[in-house]
Amino acid sequence: MINIAICDDDKTITSVIENMINVIADAQQINVNCDVFFDGASLIDYISHGTFYELIYMDIEMDRIDGIHAAEIIRKNNISTLIVYISSYEKYLKDLFKTEPFRYISKPIDSKQFTDTFLSAYKRICQKAEYFTFTYNKYLYKMPLRLISYFESRNRVLYIHTINSSSDQQENTLQKCYKKMNDVEKELVAANQRFIRIHQSYLVNYEYIRSISFTAVTLVDGTKLQISADRQKRVRLLFCNMLSSDSPNMQQR
Amino acid sequence: MNEYSLLNILMVLFSAVILKTYLEIFKYKKKKKSFATLCMWSIYLALQYWAMITNAANPLVVLLVNILSVCLIGKSMYYLEWVNSLFISGTFYAIWMMIEIVVNNLLHILSINDSTYFFLVGSTVSKLVMFLALHIFRKIYNNHFHFSMPLAYWVRLMLIPLSTFYIIHNTYILTSKTDNTIFFTITTMLLITVNYAAFDLYDKLGEKAEIERKNLAYEQQLDLCNKQAAECELAYQETRRVRHDINKYLFDIQTSLLAGNLSEAKNKIDNLLEHNQIYRKEICRSGNLIIDSLINNKYSVVEKMGIKMNCNVFLPDQISIESSDLCIIIGNLLDNAIDATQQLPQGNRYINLSISLVKSSVLLTIQNSYSGTLKNKKEGFFQSTKPNPSYHGIGLTSVKKSVDKYDGELLITPENNVFQVTVLLYPK
Numbered sequence: 036m037i038n039i040a041i042c043d044d045d046k047t048i049t050s051v052i053e054n055m056i057n058v059i060a061d062a063q064q065i066n067v068n069c070d071v072f073f074d075g076a077s078l079i080d081y082i083s084h085g086t087f088y089e090l091i092y093m094d095i096e097m098d099r100i101d102g103i104h105a106a107e108i109i110r111k112n113n114i115s116t117l118i119v120y121i122s123s124y125e126k127y128l129k130d131l132f133k134t135e136p137f138r139y140i141s142k143p144i145d146s147k148q149f150t151d152t153f154l155s156a157y158k159r160i161c162q163k164a165e166y167f168t169f170t171y172n173k174y175l176y177k178m179p180l181r182l183i184s185y186f187e188s189r190n191r192v193l194y195i196h197t198i199n200s201s202s203d204q205q206e207n208t209l210q211k212c213y214k215k216m217n218d219v220e221k222e223l224v225a226a227n228q229r230f231i232r233i234h235q236s237y238l239v240n241y242e243y244i245r246s247i248s249f250t251a252v253t254l255v256d257g258t259k260l261q262i263s264a265d266r267q268k269r270v271r272l273l274f275c276n277m278l279s280s281d282s283p284n285m286q287q288r
Numbered sequence: 289m290n291e292y293s294l295l296n297i298l299m300v301l302f303s304a305v306i307l308k309t310y311l312e313i314f315k316y317k318k319k320k321k322s323f324a325t326l327c328m329w330s331i332y333l334a335l336q337y338w339a340m341i342t343n344a345a346n347p348l349v350v351l352l353v354n355i356l357s358v359c360l361i362g363k364s365m366y367y368l369e370w371v372n373s374l375f376i377s378g379t380f381y382a383i384w385m386m387i388e389i390v391v392n393n394l395l396h397i398l399s400i401n402d403s404t405y406f407f408l409v410g411s412t413v414s415k416l417v418m419f420l421a422l423h424i425f426r427k428i429y430n431n432h433f434h435f436s437m438p439l440a441y442w443v444r445l446m447l448i449p450l451s452t453f454y455i456i457h458n459t460y461i462l463t464s465k466t467d468n469t470i471f472f473t474i475t476t477m478l479l480i481t482v483n484y485a486a487f488d489l490y491d492k493l494g495e496k497a498e499i500e501r502k503n504l505a506y507e508q509q510l511d512l513c514n515k516q517a518a519e520c521e522l523a524y525q526e527t528r529r530v531r532h533d534i535n536k537y538l539f540d541i542q543t544s545l546l547a548g549n550l551s552e553a554k555n556k557i558d559n560l561l562e563h564n565q566i567y568r569k570e571i572c573r574s575g576n577l578i579i580d581s582l583i584n585n586k587y588s589v590v591e592k593m594g595i596k597m598n599c600n601v602f603l604p605d606q607i608s609i610e611s612s613d614l615c616i617i618i619g620n621l622l623d624n625a626i627d628a629t630q631q632l633p634q635g636n637r638y639i640n641l642s643i644s645l646v647k648s649s650v651l652l653t654i655q656n657s658y659s660g661t662l663k664n665k666k667e668g669f670f671q672s673t674k675p676n677p678s679y680h681g682i683g684l685t686s687v688k689k690s691v692d693k694y695d696g697e698l699l700i701t702p703e704n705n706v707f708q709v710t711v712l713l714y715p716k
Contacts, residue, residue, distance in 0.1 A: 126575020129604040132645045139602050246648035248714065249695065275697050279710045282600075282642040282653045 037065065037160060038087060042072040042105070043094035043121065048142070049073070052092055052121075055146065059153050074098070075105030082109055088116055089160045092140075095122040095131070106134040114198060114242050114255060115181035117156050135245075159281075165226055167195075167219075169212035178210070180228055184254055186238040188216040198243070198256065229277055233262040233270050241277050292408060295473040299411060300336045302480055304329065306419055307358065310380055313426045316366035328361040340411075355381055387421060388414045398457075409460045412476055413453055416483060420449050423487055441490075448486045452479045505686050512615045516578075519585040574601035578611045579618065579643060586622045595629050595637040602644040608715040609650060613690040617652065618643075620683040621709055625656035628707060632657055652711040662702060687711070 039056060043049050049071045060067045070088070072078040074097055082088065091109070095102040106118050117137040127139065137159070138152045166177045178195065187194045195210040220238055223230045229241035233252055237260050245255045249267055252260050262270050319325075335357055339350050358377035362368055368376075391414040395406060456476055463472045537560055544553035572583040579601055590597045622639070629637035640655040684700075691698045696713040 124575070126605040127603060129606065132604060135647065244647055246714075271697055272699070275699055275710060275712050278646050278649065278651045278712065279653050279699075281646065282644065282651065 037067045037089050037157070039067055039069045040072060040078055040081075040088040040091045041069060042075060042078045042091065042097070042102070044073050044097045045094070046073070048094065048121070048144075051144065052149075055144075055149055056153065059150055063154070063157075065157060075100035075102060079105055079108050082113065087113065090117045090119065090156050092119050092121055095120055095124065103128070103130050103134065106136070110134050110255075112198060114184075117159060119152060119156070162227060162229075165228055169214055171210075171212045176210070176212075180223075180240070181242070184240055184243040184256070184258075185260065186216065186219060186230075188236045193219065231270055231273055231277075233260060233266060235263060237261075241274075244274075247271075247274055292404075292469055292473065295408065295469075295476060296337065296340050298473070298477055298480075299415065300333055300340065302415055302419075303336050304333060305484070306415060306422065307332070307361070307380070309419070309422050309426075311362060311365065311376070313422065313429055314366075314376065316368055318366055319364065322364065325361070325364045328357065328364050332357045332361055351381060351385075383421060383425075384414070384418055387417050391417060405460055405464065408472075409456055412456055412480070416449055416452060416480065419483065419487070420446075423491075445486060445490055449483055452483055455479060505689070508620075508683075508686060509612060509616060512619045513612075515585060515619075516581060516615065519581045523581070571597060571599045572601050574603055574643075575605045576601070576603050576607070577605070578614055579603065582615060582618050583622070583641070586619075586626070590622075590626060590639065593626065593630065593637070594634050595626065595639055597638070598640045600642045600644075603650070604645065607645065607650060609694065609713055613693060616690045617687050617711060620687050621652075621654050621711070624683055624709075625654055625707075628658040629656050631659045648714070650711075650713040650715060652713075653708065655706050655708045657705060658702070658707040 041049050041052050043052075053069050053071060056067060056069055059065070070081070070086075072081070075093075076099060078091070079100075091106075093102040093106055097105075102120060102122075106120075109116065109118075118134060120131065120136050120139045121142060121144070122139070123142040131139075137156060140149060140152060165180045167180050167183060168175065168177045170176070178197075182197050184196045184198055187196060191213075192211050193214050193216060195212070197210070216232075216236070216238060220230070220232050223238075230238050231241055231244075231252075232238050239252055239254070239260065243254050244252055246253045247270075249271070250262055252262060252270075254260070335353060339354075355374070355377045358380060359370075359373045362373040362376055363370065366373075388410075392406065392410055395410055395413070456479060459472055459475045463469070537556070541553050541556050544550075544556060570580070570584050571587045572580050574580055583599060583601070587597060587599075622641070625639045629639065636657050638657050640653075642651075642653045644651055684698075688698050691711055691713065694713040694716065696711060699710040699712075701708045701710070
């Protein structure tokens with residue numbers, strides 16, 4: 036079941052989008068739940084109270100709180116949500132890209148483009164619905180992968196960093212387990228999850244990468260992690276491949 | 289040894305040539321030629337000659353004085369720090385000493401007991417080897433291995449110094465027993481000149497090839513810029529036409545409205561919207577003017593050739609990639625795609641292009657159908673299938689150069705009849 040939010044102050048647009056989604060969902064036998072919002076503030080409110088939306092259609096030019104600002108606030112705690120901007124602007128503002136949107140749809144909405152975008156989003160969402168299970172202190176834990184920003188191995192303990200944990204947090208407040216990094220890496224790669232082993236001690240979630248250079252990776256919360264020298268070329272190529280598999284219009288081979 | 293004094297002088301001059309070649313490798317900024325430089329060189333030459341003549345001086349002292357004098361020359365000729373100059377001159381003598389030791393040991397194997405032999409032939413040969421070594425050093429320093437002529441030519445070039453060693457050795461053996469020192473002097477002089485000329489020629493030819501390559505790239509860049517200028521002009525004309533047309537259409541609609549004929553006015557407006565007569569066909573409207581104009585310009589060619597093109601550009605209107613680089617990258621990749629699809633039947637020609645800003649990087653992906661066969665070149669990218677392969681085929685190399693400017697990545701993945709090129713750039 037996929038939670039979708041549609042946020043636009045224009046009622047006609049929201050109903051058009053909702054209808055299109057329902058048509059596609061019926062045709063493809065996908066289970067969806069659409070929530071409609073007429074301004075950014077109410078959407079932010081809902082999300083901060085715990086609702087998680089896998090996909091958000093956001094209009095950029097809204098009256099009270101415009102789409103990009105709303106998205107920025109939402110992004111602070113929800114890295115894995117896919118955001119599709121809808122607008123009639125002829126050009127893309129630079130701020131737009133800071134929120135790492137998935138796609139952009141221009142008004143008037145072209146139904147083929149909309150269908151393509153929706154199906155790509157669905158494919159992406161399906162890939163991410165995975166959990167990381169581990170035992171610690173005789174308890175079995177199950178953590179959604181989309182919340183994990185990176186794994187760190189230190190002194191033979193595997194620390195699990197999530198978006199709410201800052202890098203200088205005390206060791207005893209991070210989740211930890213005794214799995215081996217190599218095993219975790221193999222498990223994630225086999226499940227087609229996008230995690231990159233940048234260093235002997237670091238396994239990073241691709242979604243949480245804000246930018247990358249030859250020597251280091253910067254995460255969305257500003258944490259910088261070193262890439263080990265012997266992995267630099269490999270990490271580059273892997274990053275490149277992951278980026279390009281997101282491209283629209285491309286034939287996937 | 290006085291019979292060989294002419295040769296000694298020439299050897300000293302050759303040392304000076306060697307030193308000059310060495311200093312030029314590092315490409316420091318040159319100072320203007322001053323009297324001080326002349327002084328330094330004279331001191332250096334005098335020192336060399338004196339060191340050659342008298343064998344009694346303490347070799348360590350001679351070495352230190354040499355290093356110091358080279359350091360002074362370096363300082364007076366170039367804009368260099370003292371430390372750097374000292375380091376460079378130290379390295380110079382380190383290399384030279386190593387070469388002399390190696391040469392000496394090799395000559396010892398020949399078990400000749402003539403000390404003059406060691407002195408003359410040994411020093412000549414070691415100077416020649418030093419000259420060679422500097423050339424190799426320069427190639428490595430400038431990373432020119434793949435740009436200059438291939439290894440096969442280098443091997444042929446090496447035959448010259450190798451033959452020289454043999455000839456010098458034998459000439460000395462033959463002439464030392466007689467009083468004919470002039471013969472040895474002239475022979476050695478000629479051989480050194482031949483060596484110097486051969487290497488100089490090799491260098492100049494390499495430079496020439498490099499310049500030609502650069503010129504081709506510049507021509508291509510100019511060509512693309514010209515096309516872009518033409519496109520701008522057309523766009524401007526289009527704007528004027530549109531302004532003119534809009535007035536006409538609005539006047540037309542106004543007449544209907546004034547006559548109270550609402551349905552007719554509505555029809556006219558519907559008609560306009562449906563046929564979109566106001567805008568020419570554009571495939572790319574991302575708001576980034578450079579990219580839009582590049583792609584739209586190519587699109588007219590694409591359409592004419594019956595190629596189906598799919599274009600998705602998702603970028604801010606301003607990105608910190610220079611428009612000339614965008615021109616080269618997008619222009620060349622599109623040209624290659626267009627040429628490749630030309631060889632296929634009409635129905636099977638397509639190009640998919642996507643440019644987006646993701647995770648602070650610019651990602652450009654272009655896919656096109658192709659005939660499935662690629663020719664490989666010995667160095668660089670593929671062999672061009674165009675009719676004049678040595679003249680064409682620098683497109684991908686130009687793209688690589690632009691991509692390297694941004695520390696980027698260029699991936700070429702031909703697979704399953706779909707040729708894909710991925711370019712990743714990190715805006716500065």
